[in-house]
Amino acid sequence: MKVPMLDLSEQYASLKSEVLEALDSVMSSSQFILGDNVKKLEADIAKYSNVSHGIGCGNGSDAIHIALQAAGIGAGDEVITTPFTFFATGGAIVRAGATPVYADIDPVSFNLDPNEIEKHITDRTKAIIPVHLYGQMADMVRIREIADKHNLIVVEDAAQAIGAKQGDYTVGQLGDAATYSFFPTKNLGAYGDGGMVVTNNDDIAEKSRVIRVHGSKPKYYHSVLGYNSRLDEIQAAVLNVKFPHLDTWSEQRRKHAEFYTSLLNEKVSEHVQTPVIVEGFYHVFHQYTILTERRDELQAYLKENGVATMIYYPLPLHVQPVFESLGYKEGDYPKAEKAANQALSLPMFPELKEEQQQYVVEKIAEFFAK
Numbered sequence: 292m293k294v295p296m297l298d299l300s301e302q303y304a305s306l307k308s309e310v311l312e313a314l315d316s317v318m319s320s321s322q323f324i325l326g327d328n329v330k331k332l333e334a335d336i337a338k339y340s341n342v343s344h345g346i347g348c349g350n351g352s353d354a355i356h357i358a359l360q361a362a363g364i365g366a367g368d369e370v371i372t373t374p375f376t377f378f379a380t381g382g383a384i385v386r387a388g389a390t391p392v393y394a395d396i397d398p399v400s401f402n403l404d405p406n407e408i409e410k411h412i413t414d415r416t417k418a419i420i421p422v423h424l425y426g427q428m429a430d431m432v433r434i435r436e437i438a439d440k441h442n443l444i445v446v447e448d449a450a451q452a453i454g455a456k457q458g459d460y461t462v463g464q465l466g467d468a469a470t471y472s473f474f475p476t477k478n479l480g481a482y483g484d485g486g487m488v489v490t491n492n493d494d495i496a497e498k499s500r501v502i503r504v505h506g507s508k509p510k511y512y513h514s515v516l517g518y519n520s521r522l523d524e525i526q527a528a529v530l531n532v533k534f535p536h537l538d539t540w541s542e543q544r545r546k547h548a549e550f551y552t553s554l555l556n557e558k559v560s561e562h563v564q565t566p567v568i569v570e571g572f573y574h575v576f577h578q579y580t581i582l583t584e585r586r587d588e589l590q591a592y593l594k595e596n597g598v599a600t601m602i603y604y605p606l607p608l609h610v611q612p613v614f615e616s617l618g619y620k621e622g623d624y625p626k627a628e629k630a631a632n633q634a635l636s637l638p639m640f641p642e643l644k645e646e647q648q649q650y651v652v653e654k655i656a657e658f659f660a661k
């Protein structure tokens with residue numbers, strides 16, 4: 292049996308006629324940039340996030356950059372974030388002209404640990420970027436409290452967590468802004484790049500809209516330095532077809548996660564730590580990530596047996612060569628480093644079959660039985 296990390300083909304087959312019709316309507320209208328499809332998606336995703344504005348942009352990385360810039364974060368400012376994330380979180384901070392300052396993670400949720408934040412706050416700290424890793428929100432209630440106490444902006448990197456909740460709070464509700472990615476592999480994936488800023492803050496919304504069109508308002512009059520980063524109509528049309536299915540897909544992911552966890556706990560509980568859904572949180576399982584000390588060997592064994600896995604992420608940001616000049620070293624963030632050494636993400640997508648999951652766990656058990 293072969294089990295891919297992700298297979299988007301079945302989803303496309305189920306939506307094919309609707310997608311083709313939506314694409315044809317964009318092509319026929321010849322309105323390719325910032326038209327009705329983008330407007331509709333912006334309104335729907337803002338509503339879904341319980342906020343008043345959505346600003347479609349070119350990708351999820353630019354969405355973080357735009358939100359930071361719109362919130363007035365720039366040169367001389369420090370932004371606290373997690374070292375255990377995709378490069379784009381740190382990259383956006385540096386591109387905005389600010390300096391990333393890392394705080395270690397909570398080893399249970401893999402997210403920025405609120406208890407680690409305050410010791411890194413200085414008089415230059417202006418913002419916090421929690422990343423809702425693997426589909427589970429960071430503790431936004433605590434992070435909001437800390438931010439309010441120190442007068443800091445919070446931008447949620449929700450690239451992996453559209454639809455996640457903490458209690459009744461949606462992504463975007465407690466942050467000054469939140470950012471989504473519509474990269475094809477994300478829970479709501481386009482057929483190319485795309486992203487969005489969502490916010491309840493009229494000023495951040497207005498500035499984000501200007502920044503994504505070269506800082507131009509009115510057209511050809513530039514008062515701020517923006518760039519070209521727009522969600523295009525083709526991608527928005529695809530996303531408008533997919534969005535109504537998002538909650539069903541999240542439920543399927545959660546069901547698969549529950550099944551993996553029951554099988555793994557039954558067969559290899561002494562070798563593998565299964566993901567924890569923090570009490571009161573709604574996890575949308577962008578990834579199903581286990582921890583194991585023999586991670587690299589296990590990954591190789593699974594590969595030989597037709598099971599694809601991924602390591603998100605093997606090297607934390609504080610030790611990435613590009614950020615060397617910030618002066619961090621190995622050992623600075625032990626919990627993030629441990630996760631980077633032990634995390635292994637198993638195949639996860641809504642259309643994943645029970646037999647495939649059984650096969651994956653069977654092979655994991657076989658590996659540890661040797």
Ligand SMILES: *Cc1c(COP(=O)(O)O)cnc(C)c1O
Nearest residue numbers: 350351352377379450472473474
């Ligand atoms: C995917 C991702 C991004 C970047 O999104 P793109 O659309 O690929 O630019 C940012 N942060 C995290 C945590 C991500 O997973």
